[in-house]
Amino acid sequence: MDANQDQGAKELFQGQAQLYKLMFNHLSSMSLKCAIELGIADIIHSHGRAITLSELVSALDIQPTKTTGLFRLMRLLVHSGCFNKTKVNGQEEAYGLTAASTLLIKDKPYCFSPTVSVFLDPCFVAAFQSLGSWFKGTELTLWETVHGIKFWEFMNQNPGINQRFNEAMASDTEILTSFVVKAACKQIFEGLGSLVDVGGGNGSLSRIISEAFPGIKCTVLDLPHVVANLPEADNLKYIAGDMFQFIPPADAFLFKLIFHGLGDEDGLKILKKRREAIASNGKRGKVIIIDIVINAEEEERELTETKFLFDILMSVNANGKERTESEWAKLFSDAGFSHYKITPIFGMRSLIEVYP
Numbered sequence: 053m054d055a056n057q058d059q060g061a062k063e064l065f066q067g068q069a070q071l072y073k074l075m076f077n078h079l080s081s082m083s084l085k086c087a088i089e090l091g092i093a094d095i096i097h098s099h100g101r102a103i104t105l106s107e108l109v110s111a112l113d114i115q116p117t118k119t120t121g122l123f124r125l126m127r128l129l130v131h132s133g134c135f136n137k138t139k140v141n142g143q144e145e146a147y148g149l150t151a152a153s154t155l156l157i158k159d160k161p162y163c164f165s166p167t168v169s170v171f172l173d174p175c176f177v178a179a180f181q182s183l184g185s186w187f188k189g190t191e192l193t194l195w196e197t198v199h200g201i202k203f204w205e206f207m208n209q210n211p212g213i214n215q216r217f218n219e220a221m222a223s224d225t226e227i228l229t230s231f232v233v234k235a236a237c238k239q240i241f242e243g244l245g246s247l248v249d250v251g252g253g254n255g256s257l258s259r260i261i262s263e264a265f266p267g268i269k270c271t272v273l274d275l276p277h278v279v280a281n282l283p284e285a286d287n288l289k290y291i292a293g294d295m296f297q298f299i300p301p302a303d304a305f306l307f308k309l310i311f312h313g314l315g316d317e318d319g320l321k322i323l324k325k326r327r328e329a330i331a332s333n334g335k336r337g338k339v340i341i342i343d344i345v346i347n348a349e350e351e352e353r354e355l356t357e358t359k360f361l362f363d364i365l366m367s368v369n370a371n372g373k374e375r376t377e378s379e380w381a382k383l384f385s386d387a388g389f390s391h392y393k394i395t396p397i398f399g400m401r402s403l404i405e406v407y408p
């Protein structure tokens with residue numbers, strides 16, 4: 053083989069390996085789901101130190117014939133960074149927790165397992181089998197094409213998945229708020245008299261804000277099936293309604309993970325109304341957005357890829373989109389706002405303050 057053929061063969065096989073990886077990516081997701089169903093992170097956590105394969109087999113109480121299957125599952129999950137591998141007693145290999153699997157431990161403040169299991173539920177995953185045909189189909193979202201109803205109507209009609217979705221959002225909030233409310237971004241809420249958490253889900257973020265800032269009257273606005281029968285507090289109230297119809301007046305309007313579920317037309321409608329509301333309040337007030345900002349030039353490649361995955365999810369489930377800073381800026385100026393400030397939060401999200 054000459055040098056050109058050698059290079060050609062190398063590229064061919066690299067391309068094939070890349071396609072194999074993309075093709076089998078769902079096996080990584082399903083292995084993660086399996087680890088959660090088996091409670092492997094909890095077992096390692098209760099064990100108190102790294103666990104050997106034989107100890108894991110016995111803790112799981114599975115057939116010894118499944119030992120090699122478990123070894124292979126753990127090998128993949130170690131390779132993808134979900135668990136790590138160390139040596140115990142000088143030579144025996146044992147599995148330990150990483151930053152990712154620590155988030156899978158149940159009953160810890162930041163448990164991410166409900167989020168993983170709801171977004172790997174067949175109702176989310178199976179729709180993607182039709183992605184190709186959806187591109188050639190109608191204007192409906194992929195969700196509507198597959199399930200016959202819009203995303204939020206599906207949640208209304210399926211209380212089980214609705215509850216799991218809301219719990220997933222609440223766990224997302226728990227991870228985020230330890231930084232947003234209590235630490236670096238505290239000044240964002242200081243001095244406010246009232247706040248409406250628009251599409252605030254079960255109010256997990258507003259509850260934390262209302263406890264940290266007793267002087268702020270917090271109101272959570274969400275759809276009736278989301279806010280029914282939730283416990284209120286002195287400075288925490290719930291309103292069942294549609295954000296396109298009515299949002300009560302306030303000093304600040306908080307939108308966490310709302311705009312990424314909206315296209316530009318609907319996003320603009322909501323923002324224009326907030327701009328008018330702030331104007332009629334003597335220009336007192338601001339919009340606070342917690343959402344994704346894509347910054348492909350400056351952030352790590354893997355983080356951008358995760359944001360692109362979210363973008364696909366939003367586009368096909370709800371006609372939404374993840375936005376770059378210039379896309380956000382256009383939305384704000386089209387809605388009549390004069391300036392904004394973006395504070396990146398560790399991980400996926402940014403905090404955006406928008407002023408009249």
Ligand SMILES: C[S@@+](CC[C@H](N)C(=O)[O-])C[C@H]1O[C@@H](n2cnc3c(N)ncnc32)[C@H](O)[C@@H]1O
Nearest residue numbers: 221222251252253274275278293294295308309
């Ligand atoms: C992705 S969730 C975010 C929940 C919450 N902000 C959080 O981050 O945890 C979007 C929320 O918007 C609510 N929502 C969707 N359409 C709405 C509408 N037209 N009016 C009010 N709330 C709506 C949903 O019920 C859901 O709770």
Ligand SMILES: O=c1cc(-c2ccc(O)cc2)oc2c(O)c(O)ccc12
Nearest residue numbers: 203224309310312313314365369370
């Ligand atoms: O289908 C979704 C999923 C999300 C979502 C997933 C995971 C997270 O940690 C946060 C959000 O958000 C959605 C959304 O905001 C929307 O309007 C429609 C669909 C989805």
